[in-house]
Amino acid sequence: xxxxxxxxDAHLGPLPDVTYRELASKRVVGYVNWQRNRRRxxxxxxxxxxxxxxxxxAPDHLAVSxxxxxxxxxxxxxxxxxxLETLGTPEAVSVVxxxxxAYVPGAFDKACRAWAPWMRGDGCDGPVNQDSFPYLRxxxxxxxxxxxxxxxxxPFMASGFFREGQVDRxxxxxxxxxxxxxxxxxxxHHPPVxxxxxxxxxxxxxxxxxQVVRRCxxxxxxxxxxxxxxxNWIRGPKGPVPVVGVxxxxxAPGTHxxxxxxxxxxxxxxxxxxxxxxxxxxxxxxxxxLAEIESVNLTAAAPSPAVLVRS
Numbered sequence: 228x229x230x231x232x233x234x235x236d237a238h239l240g241p242l243p244d245v246t247y248r249e250l251a252s253k254r255v256v257g258y259v260n261w262q263r264n265r266r267r268x269x270x271x272x273x274x275x276x277x278x279x280x281x282x283x284x285a286p287d288h289l290a291v292s293x294x295x296x297x298x299x300x301x302x303x304x305x306x307x308x309x310x311l312e313t314l315g316t317p318e319a320v321s322v323v324x325x326x327x328x329a330y331v332p333g334a335f336d337k338a339c340r341a342w343a344p345w346m347r348g349d350g351c352d353g354p355v356n357q358d359s360f361p362y363l364r365x366x367x368x369x370x371x372x373x374x375x376x377x378x379x380x381x382p383f384m385a386s387g388f389f390r391e392g393q394v395d396r397x398x399x400x401x402x403x404x405x406x407x408x409x410x411x412x413x414x415x416h417h418p419p420v421x422x423x424x425x426x427x428x429x430x431x432x433x434x435x436x437x438q439v440v441r442r443c444x445x446x447x448x449x450x451x452x453x454x455x456x457x458x459n460w461i462r463g464p465k466g467p468v469p470v471v472g473v474x475x476x477x478x479a480p481g482t483h484x485x486x487x488x489x490x491x492x493x494x495x496x497x498x499x500x501x502x503x504x505x506x507x508x509x510x511x512x513x514x515x516x517l518a519e520i521e522s523v524n525l526t527a528a529a530p531s532p533a534v535l536v537r538s
Contacts, residue, residue, distance in 0.1 A: 229367045231412070232286035233490040235451025236294040236475035237274050238327065239307055273487045273510070274477045278314065280508060280517040281489050288366050289315055291345075292451040292473075293325025293377065293416030299334035308341045317344035321364055321371050325416040325451060326385045329377035346373060361397050361413075363404070369494060370404035372397065374415040376430055387417030387452070389432030394439060401443035408498040411445045418450045420459040420470055428452065437461050440468055446501055447471065447492065447525070454478060456488055456507055458523065460530055469525045471505060486510035488520060502526050 281289070295310070296303035314320050322345040329335035336356065339346065343355040348362030360375035374397060376387030397413075404411050417430035419437060430436070440448070441462045448461070448470040457472035473490050480486035488509025496502045503525040511518050 228493055228495040229288075229369050229410075230284070230286045231288050231290060231369070231492045231494065232281050232284065233290045233292065233449050233471070233473055233492065234277060234281065234476040235292040235416070235473050236325070236454055237291075237310075237477045238294055238297050238475065239274065239303065239310055239477070240297065273479050276517060277476050277487050277489050277509065284491055284508070286491065287319075288369075288371070289320045290371065290412075290414050290449055291320065291322045292414050292449055293323055294327040294451060294475075295322075295325070295342075296327055296338075297330075299328055299330035299338065301337065304328075304334070304338050304341050307338075311342060311345050317347070320345050321373055321414065322346050323360075323373040323414045323416055324375055324377040326377055326380065326387060329379050332379045334379065335377055348373075358392065360393055361400055363400050365404075365409065368409055368497070370400075370407075370409040370411045372400050372404070372411065372413045374413060374436075376415055376417040376432075383427060385428040385452075387430040387432075389415075389417075389419070389430060389436050391435075394432075394435050397436075398439050398443050401439065401445055405444055410447070410494050410498075410501055412492075413440075413445050413448045415448065415450050417452045418457070418459070418470065418472055419448060420461060423457065423459065423472070424453050444468075447503060449473075449490070449492075451475075454484055456485055456490075456520070458505075458525075458528075465499075467529045469503070469505075469529070471525075473507075474509060480510045 295307040328338045339355040346355050349364050362373045364371040378388045380386050419433050444464045445468050450472050453472050454475040456474045459470040460467040474485040474488040476487050478484050478487045488507050491506040493504040505525050506522045507520040
């Protein structure tokens with residue numbers, strides 16, 4: 228059995244000192260949002276508790292699906308690099324970037340340079356950049372495929388982008404790993420299902436992503452961005468493919484948002500007879516220790532194509 232842990236949207240804080248020059252951009256909107264909301268509801272202590280409980284479950288690998296930072300300040304990006312070192316070695320932790328990691332022009336490239344060891348495919352030793360995605364890592368009989376939807380956007384927008392270059396590369400990786408009889412797990416920040424988030428936060432290219440999965444197949448898709456523990460399904464060539472979201476790893480209990488959680492995915496079996504068990508762990512109340520929230524066997528829960536929920 229292969230055990231994968233999944234966290235997302237840590238939004239690590241507190242913010243470092245910010246200069247007026249750094250705020251002369253979209254960052255001023257995010258700074259105001261941080262002061263009014265995020266700094267009160269996203270806490271490092273919550274992230275620390277999630278990580279401690281996660282490590283106690285002894286996962287074989289950890290997937291981090293983006294939004295490590297808030298405004299993508301240089302100090303934040305460096306803090307996130309140090310945090311990644313506490314999570315595990317680059318061989319044991321895989322990261323894909325989120326929209327906050329590419330908050331303003333130039334931030335994405337800085338994040339790629341700082342976090343490259345955790346976002347580099349097997350056998351690759353060159354720089355990590357937009358053309359490096361999707362990347363492929365194979366751990367046991369699991370193929371971890373990291374897609375990037377991160378790009379700087381206008382103020383009040385948090386859209387993701389999945390364009391032609393990645394379309395072709397993702398198709399190639401899914402076909403290659405399918406021929407190798409591997410369990411194909413795709414990591415992406417923005418949910419690749421319609422209606423999962425508001426229009427200003429949606430993924431542009433949902434149709435392209437789903438067409439690739441429908442044609443080439445995949446066994447599981449993990450995402451963040453919505454800050455919600457969700458389960459959706461999209462069509463694959465041999466049946467529905469589960470698309471799993473997760474609550475924000477830094478979300479404090481006691482707000483209208485689900486408190487911080489993480490996913491554990493236990494994968495066993497082999498091609499055409501995989502068994503996938505999803506367990507959600509996290510805060511279930513204001514002042515209680517972390518606990519199991521839900522456990523679902525994704526193999527048994529798959530809907531028939533005739534009743535597949537909207538995608």
